[in-house]
Amino acid sequence: MRILVVGGAGYIGSHMVKRLAQDGHEVVVLDDLSTGHREAARFGELVEGDLGDSALLDRLLGQRRFAAVMHFGAYSQVGESLRRPAAYYRNNVLHTLNLLDAMRAHGVERLVFASTAAIFGEPVYIPMDETHPLLPINPYGRSKRMVEEMLADCEQAYGLQWAALRYFNAAGADPEGDLGEWHDPETHLIPIILQVASGRRPEVQVFGDDYDTPDGTCIRDYVHVTDLCDAHARALDYLRSGRPGRAWNLGNGAGFSVREVIDAARRVTGREIPLRVMPRRSGDPARLVADSAAARQELGWRPRFADLETIITHAWRWEWRMKNGGPPLAKELLGR
Known part of the structure:
Protein backbone atom coordinates (compact mmCIF):
# COMPACT_ATOMS: atom_id res chain seq x y z
CA MET A 1 0.00 0.00 0.00
CA ARG A 2 0.96 3.65 -0.29
CA ILE A 3 0.89 5.16 3.21
CA LEU A 4 1.35 8.75 4.34
CA VAL A 5 3.23 9.05 7.65
CA VAL A 6 2.81 12.47 9.24
CA GLY A 7 5.73 13.21 11.56
CA GLY A 8 7.76 10.40 10.03
CA ALA A 9 11.07 12.18 10.66
CA GLY A 10 10.57 12.10 14.44
CA TYR A 11 11.42 9.43 17.00
CA ILE A 12 8.51 7.01 16.77
CA GLY A 13 7.45 8.06 13.27
CA SER A 14 10.85 7.29 11.76
CA HIS A 15 10.86 3.80 13.28
CA MET A 16 7.36 3.32 11.81
CA VAL A 17 8.53 4.39 8.36
CA LYS A 18 11.32 1.82 8.48
CA ARG A 19 8.88 -0.90 9.56
CA LEU A 20 6.41 -0.06 6.78
CA ALA A 21 9.18 -0.02 4.17
CA GLN A 22 10.40 -3.43 5.39
CA ASP A 23 6.83 -4.70 5.04
CA GLY A 24 6.88 -3.68 1.38
CA HIS A 25 4.73 -0.56 1.53
CA GLU A 26 5.42 2.66 -0.35
CA VAL A 27 5.88 5.35 2.31
CA VAL A 28 5.60 9.11 1.96
CA VAL A 29 6.67 11.19 4.97
CA LEU A 30 5.17 14.60 5.71
CA ASP A 31 7.23 16.48 8.30
CA ASP A 32 8.11 20.13 8.91
CA LEU A 33 11.43 19.05 10.53
CA SER A 34 10.78 21.33 13.52
CA THR A 35 11.67 18.46 15.85
CA GLY A 36 12.40 15.68 13.35
CA HIS A 37 15.47 15.08 11.22
CA ARG A 38 15.78 14.70 7.47
CA GLU A 39 18.11 11.71 7.73
CA ALA A 40 15.71 9.89 10.07
CA ALA A 41 13.09 9.85 7.28
CA ARG A 42 15.39 8.16 4.77
CA PHE A 43 13.34 4.96 4.58
CA GLY A 44 10.53 6.88 2.86
CA GLU A 45 10.06 9.80 0.49
CA LEU A 46 10.17 13.06 2.46
CA VAL A 47 7.78 15.93 1.72
CA GLU A 48 8.72 18.93 3.87
CA GLY A 49 5.68 20.77 5.20
CA ASP A 50 3.13 20.76 8.01
CA LEU A 51 -0.53 20.03 8.56
CA GLY A 52 -1.35 23.70 8.84
CA ASP A 53 -0.83 24.06 5.09
CA SER A 54 -4.20 23.02 3.68
CA ALA A 55 -3.10 23.70 0.10
CA LEU A 56 -0.14 21.34 0.50
CA LEU A 57 -2.38 18.62 1.94
CA ASP A 58 -4.82 19.06 -0.93
CA ARG A 59 -2.05 18.71 -3.51
CA LEU A 60 -0.39 15.78 -1.76
CA LEU A 61 -3.54 13.72 -1.25
CA GLY A 62 -4.95 14.75 -4.62
CA GLN A 63 -1.92 13.74 -6.67
CA ARG A 64 -1.51 10.26 -5.18
CA ARG A 65 -3.85 7.60 -3.91
CA PHE A 66 -3.09 6.77 -0.28
CA ALA A 67 -4.54 3.68 1.35
CA ALA A 68 -4.03 5.07 4.86
CA VAL A 69 -2.48 7.81 6.97
CA MET A 70 -0.45 7.36 10.17
CA HIS A 71 -0.29 10.50 12.31
CA PHE A 72 2.71 11.11 14.60
CA GLY A 73 2.83 14.87 14.03
CA ALA A 74 1.70 16.22 17.41
CA TYR A 75 3.62 18.39 19.83
CA SER A 76 4.22 16.15 22.83
CA GLN A 77 5.90 17.91 25.79
CA VAL A 78 3.69 18.24 28.86
CA GLY A 79 5.61 21.14 30.38
CA GLU A 80 5.73 23.06 27.13
CA SER A 81 1.98 22.57 26.68
CA LEU A 82 1.41 24.37 29.98
CA ARG A 83 3.52 27.31 28.79
CA ARG A 84 2.21 27.37 25.21
CA PRO A 85 -1.32 25.92 25.23
CA ALA A 86 -2.44 27.81 22.10
CA ALA A 87 0.38 26.25 20.08
CA TYR A 88 -0.65 22.78 21.25
CA TYR A 89 -4.32 23.22 20.43
CA ARG A 90 -3.43 24.74 17.06
CA ASN A 91 -0.99 22.04 16.01
CA ASN A 92 -2.52 19.00 17.66
CA VAL A 93 -6.23 19.74 17.16
CA LEU A 94 -6.77 22.29 14.39
CA HIS A 95 -4.06 20.89 12.15
CA THR A 96 -5.42 17.37 12.63
CA LEU A 97 -8.80 18.71 11.52
CA ASN A 98 -7.07 20.01 8.36
CA LEU A 99 -5.77 16.49 7.77
CA LEU A 100 -9.21 14.93 8.29
CA ASP A 101 -10.77 17.43 5.88
CA ALA A 102 -8.18 16.64 3.22
CA MET A 103 -8.57 12.90 3.73
CA ARG A 104 -12.33 13.17 3.33
CA ALA A 105 -12.01 15.34 0.22
CA HIS A 106 -9.75 12.78 -1.45
CA GLY A 107 -11.33 9.55 -0.30
CA VAL A 108 -8.66 8.42 2.19
CA GLU A 109 -10.65 6.44 4.73
CA ARG A 110 -8.13 5.02 7.24
CA LEU A 111 -6.18 6.83 9.97
CA VAL A 112 -3.93 5.36 12.66
CA PHE A 113 -3.39 8.00 15.32
CA ALA A 114 -0.58 8.23 17.89
CA SER A 115 -2.39 9.06 21.12
CA THR A 116 -1.03 9.10 24.67
CA ALA A 117 -1.56 7.95 28.24
CA ALA A 118 -1.70 11.66 29.14
CA ILE A 119 -5.40 11.61 28.23
CA PHE A 120 -6.08 9.74 31.50
CA GLY A 121 -4.70 12.29 33.94
CA GLU A 122 -4.22 11.18 37.54
CA PRO A 123 -4.78 7.40 37.76
CA VAL A 124 -7.96 6.26 39.46
CA TYR A 125 -6.72 2.66 39.45
CA ILE A 126 -3.64 0.72 38.33
CA PRO A 127 -3.13 -0.85 35.83
CA MET A 128 -5.09 1.50 33.55
CA ASP A 129 -7.30 -0.06 30.87
CA GLU A 130 -9.30 1.57 28.07
CA THR A 131 -12.33 2.17 30.32
CA HIS A 132 -10.33 4.29 32.76
CA PRO A 133 -11.80 7.83 33.04
CA LEU A 134 -10.34 10.37 30.62
CA LEU A 135 -9.49 13.36 32.81
CA PRO A 136 -6.31 14.92 31.36
CA ILE A 137 -4.59 17.51 33.52
CA ASN A 138 -2.59 19.44 30.90
CA PRO A 139 -3.17 20.92 27.42
CA TYR A 140 -1.16 18.15 25.76
CA GLY A 141 -3.41 15.43 27.15
CA ARG A 142 -6.54 17.47 26.49
CA SER A 143 -5.53 18.04 22.86
CA LYS A 144 -5.13 14.30 22.31
CA ARG A 145 -8.47 13.55 23.94
CA MET A 146 -10.11 16.12 21.65
CA VAL A 147 -8.65 14.40 18.60
CA GLU A 148 -9.90 11.00 19.73
CA GLU A 149 -13.38 12.51 20.09
CA MET A 150 -13.07 14.06 16.62
CA LEU A 151 -12.15 10.68 15.14
CA ALA A 152 -15.19 8.99 16.70
CA ASP A 153 -17.47 11.76 15.42
CA CYS A 154 -15.99 11.53 11.91
CA GLU A 155 -16.58 7.78 11.95
CA GLN A 156 -20.26 8.33 12.69
CA ALA A 157 -20.71 11.14 10.17
CA TYR A 158 -18.37 10.20 7.32
CA GLY A 159 -17.39 6.55 7.80
CA LEU A 160 -13.80 7.23 8.83
CA GLN A 161 -11.92 4.09 9.85
CA TRP A 162 -9.62 4.98 12.74
CA ALA A 163 -7.44 3.54 15.46
CA ALA A 164 -5.79 5.39 18.35
CA LEU A 165 -2.77 3.94 20.15
CA ARG A 166 -2.27 5.31 23.65
CA TYR A 167 1.40 5.07 24.54
CA PHE A 168 2.71 5.03 28.04
CA ASN A 169 6.51 5.57 27.85
CA ALA A 170 8.10 4.94 24.46
CA ALA A 171 11.71 3.88 24.90
CA GLY A 172 14.63 2.11 23.26
CA ALA A 173 15.98 2.33 19.73
CA ASP A 174 16.05 0.40 16.49
CA PRO A 175 17.75 -2.95 17.28
CA GLU A 176 19.77 -2.62 14.06
CA GLY A 177 21.14 0.75 15.15
CA ASP A 178 19.69 2.82 12.31
CA LEU A 179 17.41 5.04 14.43
CA GLY A 180 16.90 6.24 17.97
CA GLU A 181 15.84 9.14 20.18
CA TRP A 182 17.24 12.39 18.85
CA HIS A 183 15.66 15.28 20.74
CA ASP A 184 17.04 18.72 21.45
CA PRO A 185 16.60 19.25 24.33
CA GLU A 186 16.13 15.71 25.59
CA THR A 187 13.40 15.22 28.22
CA HIS A 188 12.94 11.43 28.38
CA TYR A 222 8.24 1.51 29.31
CA VAL A 223 7.47 0.14 25.83
CA HIS A 224 10.10 -0.51 23.17
CA VAL A 225 9.63 1.74 20.15
CA THR A 226 9.69 -1.17 17.69
CA ASP A 227 6.93 -2.88 19.67
CA LEU A 228 4.87 0.30 19.35
CA CYS A 229 5.41 0.19 15.60
CA ASP A 230 4.26 -3.42 15.51
CA ALA A 231 1.03 -2.36 17.24
CA HIS A 232 0.50 0.34 14.62
CA ALA A 233 0.98 -2.13 11.80
CA ARG A 234 -1.50 -4.49 13.43
CA ALA A 235 -3.97 -1.63 13.94
CA LEU A 236 -3.80 -0.88 10.22
CA ASP A 237 -4.58 -4.52 9.44
CA TYR A 238 -7.47 -4.28 11.92
CA LEU A 239 -8.91 -1.32 10.00
CA ARG A 240 -8.52 -3.09 6.66
CA SER A 241 -10.77 -5.83 8.02
CA GLY A 242 -13.58 -3.26 8.29
CA ARG A 243 -14.04 -3.33 12.05
CA PRO A 244 -15.16 -0.18 13.94
CA GLY A 245 -12.68 2.37 15.23
CA ARG A 246 -11.37 2.26 18.76
CA ALA A 247 -8.42 3.08 21.03
CA TRP A 248 -5.93 0.72 22.69
CA ASN A 249 -3.50 1.19 25.56
CA LEU A 250 0.09 0.14 24.86
CA GLY A 251 2.40 -0.78 27.71
CA ASN A 252 4.35 -3.81 28.82
Whole structure:
Protein backbone atom coordinates (compact mmCIF):
# COMPACT_ATOMS: atom_id res chain seq x y z
CA MET A 1 0.00 0.00 0.00
CA ARG A 2 0.96 3.65 -0.29
CA ILE A 3 0.89 5.16 3.21
CA LEU A 4 1.35 8.75 4.34
CA VAL A 5 3.23 9.05 7.65
CA VAL A 6 2.81 12.47 9.24
CA GLY A 7 5.73 13.21 11.56
CA GLY A 8 7.76 10.40 10.03
CA ALA A 9 11.07 12.18 10.66
CA GLY A 10 10.57 12.10 14.44
CA TYR A 11 11.42 9.43 17.00
CA ILE A 12 8.51 7.01 16.77
CA GLY A 13 7.45 8.06 13.27
CA SER A 14 10.85 7.29 11.76
CA HIS A 15 10.86 3.80 13.28
CA MET A 16 7.36 3.32 11.81
CA VAL A 17 8.53 4.39 8.36
CA LYS A 18 11.32 1.82 8.48
CA ARG A 19 8.88 -0.90 9.56
CA LEU A 20 6.41 -0.06 6.78
CA ALA A 21 9.18 -0.02 4.17
CA GLN A 22 10.40 -3.43 5.39
CA ASP A 23 6.83 -4.70 5.04
CA GLY A 24 6.88 -3.68 1.38
CA HIS A 25 4.73 -0.56 1.53
CA GLU A 26 5.42 2.66 -0.35
CA VAL A 27 5.88 5.35 2.31
CA VAL A 28 5.60 9.11 1.96
CA VAL A 29 6.67 11.19 4.97
CA LEU A 30 5.17 14.60 5.71
CA ASP A 31 7.23 16.48 8.30
CA ASP A 32 8.11 20.13 8.91
CA LEU A 33 11.43 19.05 10.53
CA SER A 34 10.78 21.33 13.52
CA THR A 35 11.67 18.46 15.85
CA GLY A 36 12.40 15.68 13.35
CA HIS A 37 15.47 15.08 11.22
CA ARG A 38 15.78 14.70 7.47
CA GLU A 39 18.11 11.71 7.73
CA ALA A 40 15.71 9.89 10.07
CA ALA A 41 13.09 9.85 7.28
CA ARG A 42 15.39 8.16 4.77
CA PHE A 43 13.34 4.96 4.58
CA GLY A 44 10.53 6.88 2.86
CA GLU A 45 10.06 9.80 0.49
CA LEU A 46 10.17 13.06 2.46
CA VAL A 47 7.78 15.93 1.72
CA GLU A 48 8.72 18.93 3.87
CA GLY A 49 5.68 20.77 5.20
CA ASP A 50 3.13 20.76 8.01
CA LEU A 51 -0.53 20.03 8.56
CA GLY A 52 -1.35 23.70 8.84
CA ASP A 53 -0.83 24.06 5.09
CA SER A 54 -4.20 23.02 3.68
CA ALA A 55 -3.10 23.70 0.10
CA LEU A 56 -0.14 21.34 0.50
CA LEU A 57 -2.38 18.62 1.94
CA ASP A 58 -4.82 19.06 -0.93
CA ARG A 59 -2.05 18.71 -3.51
CA LEU A 60 -0.39 15.78 -1.76
CA LEU A 61 -3.54 13.72 -1.25
CA GLY A 62 -4.95 14.75 -4.62
CA GLN A 63 -1.92 13.74 -6.67
CA ARG A 64 -1.51 10.26 -5.18
CA ARG A 65 -3.85 7.60 -3.91
CA PHE A 66 -3.09 6.77 -0.28
CA ALA A 67 -4.54 3.68 1.35
CA ALA A 68 -4.03 5.07 4.86
CA VAL A 69 -2.48 7.81 6.97
CA MET A 70 -0.45 7.36 10.17
CA HIS A 71 -0.29 10.50 12.31
CA PHE A 72 2.71 11.11 14.60
CA GLY A 73 2.83 14.87 14.03
CA ALA A 74 1.70 16.22 17.41
CA TYR A 75 3.62 18.39 19.83
CA SER A 76 4.22 16.15 22.83
CA GLN A 77 5.90 17.91 25.79
CA VAL A 78 3.69 18.24 28.86
CA GLY A 79 5.61 21.14 30.38
CA GLU A 80 5.73 23.06 27.13
CA SER A 81 1.98 22.57 26.68
CA LEU A 82 1.41 24.37 29.98
CA ARG A 83 3.52 27.31 28.79
CA ARG A 84 2.21 27.37 25.21
CA PRO A 85 -1.32 25.92 25.23
CA ALA A 86 -2.44 27.81 22.10
CA ALA A 87 0.38 26.25 20.08
CA TYR A 88 -0.65 22.78 21.25
CA TYR A 89 -4.32 23.22 20.43
CA ARG A 90 -3.43 24.74 17.06
CA ASN A 91 -0.99 22.04 16.01
CA ASN A 92 -2.52 19.00 17.66
CA VAL A 93 -6.23 19.74 17.16
CA LEU A 94 -6.77 22.29 14.39
CA HIS A 95 -4.06 20.89 12.15
CA THR A 96 -5.42 17.37 12.63
CA LEU A 97 -8.80 18.71 11.52
CA ASN A 98 -7.07 20.01 8.36
CA LEU A 99 -5.77 16.49 7.77
CA LEU A 100 -9.21 14.93 8.29
CA ASP A 101 -10.77 17.43 5.88
CA ALA A 102 -8.18 16.64 3.22
CA MET A 103 -8.57 12.90 3.73
CA ARG A 104 -12.33 13.17 3.33
CA ALA A 105 -12.01 15.34 0.22
CA HIS A 106 -9.75 12.78 -1.45
CA GLY A 107 -11.33 9.55 -0.30
CA VAL A 108 -8.66 8.42 2.19
CA GLU A 109 -10.65 6.44 4.73
CA ARG A 110 -8.13 5.02 7.24
CA LEU A 111 -6.18 6.83 9.97
CA VAL A 112 -3.93 5.36 12.66
CA PHE A 113 -3.39 8.00 15.32
CA ALA A 114 -0.58 8.23 17.89
CA SER A 115 -2.39 9.06 21.12
CA THR A 116 -1.03 9.10 24.67
CA ALA A 117 -1.56 7.95 28.24
CA ALA A 118 -1.70 11.66 29.14
CA ILE A 119 -5.40 11.61 28.23
CA PHE A 120 -6.08 9.74 31.50
CA GLY A 121 -4.70 12.29 33.94
CA GLU A 122 -4.22 11.18 37.54
CA PRO A 123 -4.78 7.40 37.76
CA VAL A 124 -7.96 6.26 39.46
CA TYR A 125 -6.72 2.66 39.45
CA ILE A 126 -3.64 0.72 38.33
CA PRO A 127 -3.13 -0.85 35.83
CA MET A 128 -5.09 1.50 33.55
CA ASP A 129 -7.30 -0.06 30.87
CA GLU A 130 -9.30 1.57 28.07
CA THR A 131 -12.33 2.17 30.32
CA HIS A 132 -10.33 4.29 32.76
CA PRO A 133 -11.80 7.83 33.04
CA LEU A 134 -10.34 10.37 30.62
CA LEU A 135 -9.49 13.36 32.81
CA PRO A 136 -6.31 14.92 31.36
CA ILE A 137 -4.59 17.51 33.52
CA ASN A 138 -2.59 19.44 30.90
CA PRO A 139 -3.17 20.92 27.42
CA TYR A 140 -1.16 18.15 25.76
CA GLY A 141 -3.41 15.43 27.15
CA ARG A 142 -6.54 17.47 26.49
CA SER A 143 -5.53 18.04 22.86
CA LYS A 144 -5.13 14.30 22.31
CA ARG A 145 -8.47 13.55 23.94
CA MET A 146 -10.11 16.12 21.65
CA VAL A 147 -8.65 14.40 18.60
CA GLU A 148 -9.90 11.00 19.73
CA GLU A 149 -13.38 12.51 20.09
CA MET A 150 -13.07 14.06 16.62
CA LEU A 151 -12.15 10.68 15.14
CA ALA A 152 -15.19 8.99 16.70
CA ASP A 153 -17.47 11.76 15.42
CA CYS A 154 -15.99 11.53 11.91
CA GLU A 155 -16.58 7.78 11.95
CA GLN A 156 -20.26 8.33 12.69
CA ALA A 157 -20.71 11.14 10.17
CA TYR A 158 -18.37 10.20 7.32
CA GLY A 159 -17.39 6.55 7.80
CA LEU A 160 -13.80 7.23 8.83
CA GLN A 161 -11.92 4.09 9.85
CA TRP A 162 -9.62 4.98 12.74
CA ALA A 163 -7.44 3.54 15.46
CA ALA A 164 -5.79 5.39 18.35
CA LEU A 165 -2.77 3.94 20.15
CA ARG A 166 -2.27 5.31 23.65
CA TYR A 167 1.40 5.07 24.54
CA PHE A 168 2.71 5.03 28.04
CA ASN A 169 6.51 5.57 27.85
CA ALA A 170 8.10 4.94 24.46
CA ALA A 171 11.71 3.88 24.90
CA GLY A 172 14.63 2.11 23.26
CA ALA A 173 15.98 2.33 19.73
CA ASP A 174 16.05 0.40 16.49
CA PRO A 175 17.75 -2.95 17.28
CA GLU A 176 19.77 -2.62 14.06
CA GLY A 177 21.14 0.75 15.15
CA ASP A 178 19.69 2.82 12.31
CA LEU A 179 17.41 5.04 14.43
CA GLY A 180 16.90 6.24 17.97
CA GLU A 181 15.84 9.14 20.18
CA TRP A 182 17.24 12.39 18.85
CA HIS A 183 15.66 15.28 20.74
CA ASP A 184 17.04 18.72 21.45
CA PRO A 185 16.60 19.25 24.33
CA GLU A 186 16.13 15.71 25.59
CA THR A 187 13.40 15.22 28.22
CA HIS A 188 12.94 11.43 28.38
CA LEU A 189 14.44 9.52 31.29
CA ILE A 190 16.31 6.68 29.57
CA PRO A 191 18.23 8.79 27.03
CA ILE A 192 19.05 11.32 29.78
CA ILE A 193 20.46 8.52 31.95
CA LEU A 194 22.52 7.23 29.04
CA GLN A 195 23.83 10.69 28.21
CA VAL A 196 25.18 10.75 31.76
CA ALA A 197 26.71 7.30 31.23
CA SER A 198 28.41 8.46 28.02
CA GLY A 199 29.70 11.69 29.55
CA ARG A 200 27.39 14.11 27.77
CA ARG A 201 25.67 15.12 31.04
CA PRO A 202 27.09 15.36 34.55
CA GLU A 203 24.24 13.70 36.48
CA VAL A 204 20.66 12.42 36.45
CA GLN A 205 18.13 14.53 38.30
CA VAL A 206 15.59 12.40 40.17
CA PHE A 207 12.45 14.42 40.86
CA GLY A 208 11.22 13.16 44.21
CA ASP A 209 12.18 10.11 46.28
CA ASP A 210 9.32 10.17 48.79
CA TYR A 211 6.47 8.72 46.70
CA ASP A 212 4.35 5.82 47.89
CA THR A 213 6.40 3.27 45.96
CA PRO A 214 8.88 0.61 47.16
CA ASP A 215 11.94 2.84 46.67
CA GLY A 216 10.21 6.23 46.81
CA THR A 217 10.64 7.12 43.13
CA CYS A 218 7.99 7.24 40.42
CA ILE A 219 7.04 4.07 38.56
CA ARG A 220 6.44 4.13 34.80
CA ASP A 221 5.62 1.59 32.09
CA TYR A 222 8.24 1.51 29.31
CA VAL A 223 7.47 0.14 25.83
CA HIS A 224 10.10 -0.51 23.17
CA VAL A 225 9.63 1.74 20.15
CA THR A 226 9.69 -1.17 17.69
CA ASP A 227 6.93 -2.88 19.67
CA LEU A 228 4.87 0.30 19.35
CA CYS A 229 5.41 0.19 15.60
CA ASP A 230 4.26 -3.42 15.51
CA ALA A 231 1.03 -2.36 17.24
CA HIS A 232 0.50 0.34 14.62
CA ALA A 233 0.98 -2.13 11.80
CA ARG A 234 -1.50 -4.49 13.43
CA ALA A 235 -3.97 -1.63 13.94
CA LEU A 236 -3.80 -0.88 10.22
CA ASP A 237 -4.58 -4.52 9.44
CA TYR A 238 -7.47 -4.28 11.92
CA LEU A 239 -8.91 -1.32 10.00
CA ARG A 240 -8.52 -3.09 6.66
CA SER A 241 -10.77 -5.83 8.02
CA GLY A 242 -13.58 -3.26 8.29
CA ARG A 243 -14.04 -3.33 12.05
CA PRO A 244 -15.16 -0.18 13.94
CA GLY A 245 -12.68 2.37 15.23
CA ARG A 246 -11.37 2.26 18.76
CA ALA A 247 -8.42 3.08 21.03
CA TRP A 248 -5.93 0.72 22.69
CA ASN A 249 -3.50 1.19 25.56
CA LEU A 250 0.09 0.14 24.86
CA GLY A 251 2.40 -0.78 27.71
CA ASN A 252 4.35 -3.81 28.82
CA GLY A 253 2.20 -4.10 31.94
CA ALA A 254 5.18 -3.95 34.30
CA GLY A 255 6.24 -0.67 35.81
CA PHE A 256 9.82 0.24 36.72
CA SER A 257 10.84 2.94 39.18
CA VAL A 258 13.31 5.70 38.32
CA ARG A 259 15.91 4.08 40.55
CA GLU A 260 15.31 0.68 38.92
CA VAL A 261 15.89 2.23 35.49
CA ILE A 262 19.11 3.87 36.68
CA ASP A 263 20.32 0.61 38.24
CA ALA A 264 19.54 -1.30 35.02
CA ALA A 265 21.47 1.31 33.03
CA ARG A 266 24.43 0.91 35.37
CA ARG A 267 24.43 -2.83 34.69
CA VAL A 268 24.14 -2.40 30.92
CA THR A 269 26.76 0.34 30.58
CA GLY A 270 29.14 -0.54 33.38
CA ARG A 271 29.15 3.15 34.36
CA GLU A 272 28.47 4.68 37.76
CA ILE A 273 25.82 7.22 36.59
CA PRO A 274 25.67 9.81 39.40
CA LEU A 275 22.26 11.12 40.42
CA ARG A 276 20.90 14.04 42.42
CA VAL A 277 17.51 14.00 44.13
CA MET A 278 15.42 17.08 43.36
CA PRO A 279 12.03 18.24 44.67
CA ARG A 280 8.94 16.62 43.20
CA ARG A 281 7.54 18.05 39.98
CA SER A 282 3.93 19.17 40.01
CA GLY A 283 1.55 16.70 38.37
CA ASP A 284 3.78 13.61 38.50
CA PRO A 285 1.67 10.60 39.61
CA ALA A 286 3.43 7.99 41.72
CA ARG A 287 2.53 5.16 39.30
CA LEU A 288 1.48 4.91 35.66
CA VAL A 289 1.11 1.36 34.36
CA ALA A 290 -0.95 0.16 31.40
CA ASP A 291 -3.34 -2.73 31.05
CA SER A 292 -2.77 -3.79 27.44
CA ALA A 293 -4.97 -6.89 27.49
CA ALA A 294 -7.27 -5.49 24.78
CA ALA A 295 -4.40 -4.89 22.34
CA ARG A 296 -3.08 -8.36 23.01
CA GLN A 297 -6.48 -9.97 22.48
CA GLU A 298 -7.83 -7.89 19.59
CA LEU A 299 -4.63 -7.08 17.70
CA GLY A 300 -2.60 -10.14 18.62
CA TRP A 301 0.09 -7.77 19.91
CA ARG A 302 2.93 -9.24 21.94
CA PRO A 303 5.88 -6.99 22.88
CA ARG A 304 9.15 -8.62 21.80
CA PHE A 305 11.39 -6.40 23.92
CA ALA A 306 9.60 -6.15 27.26
CA ASP A 307 12.79 -6.67 29.28
CA LEU A 308 14.10 -3.36 30.65
CA GLU A 309 17.76 -4.21 30.11
CA THR A 310 17.09 -5.04 26.46
CA ILE A 311 15.35 -1.70 25.98
CA ILE A 312 18.31 0.08 27.58
CA THR A 313 20.86 -1.95 25.60
CA HIS A 314 19.35 -0.84 22.29
CA ALA A 315 19.18 2.76 23.49
CA TRP A 316 22.80 2.58 24.71
CA ARG A 317 24.03 1.51 21.27
CA TRP A 318 22.31 4.55 19.79
CA GLU A 319 23.67 6.89 22.49
CA TRP A 320 27.18 5.60 21.89
CA ARG A 321 26.75 6.31 18.20
CA MET A 322 25.58 9.85 19.00
CA LYS A 323 28.45 10.34 21.43
CA ASN A 324 30.95 9.36 18.76
CA GLY A 325 29.66 11.58 15.97
CA GLY A 326 26.42 9.83 15.15
CA PRO A 327 24.59 10.36 11.89
CA PRO A 328 25.88 13.41 9.97
CA LEU A 329 23.06 15.66 11.17
CA ALA A 330 23.71 14.69 14.80
CA LYS A 331 27.05 16.50 14.79
CA GLU A 332 25.28 19.84 14.88
CA LEU A 333 23.47 18.84 18.08
CA LEU A 334 26.59 17.40 19.70
CA GLY A 335 28.49 20.61 19.06
CA ARG A 336 26.06 22.71 21.11
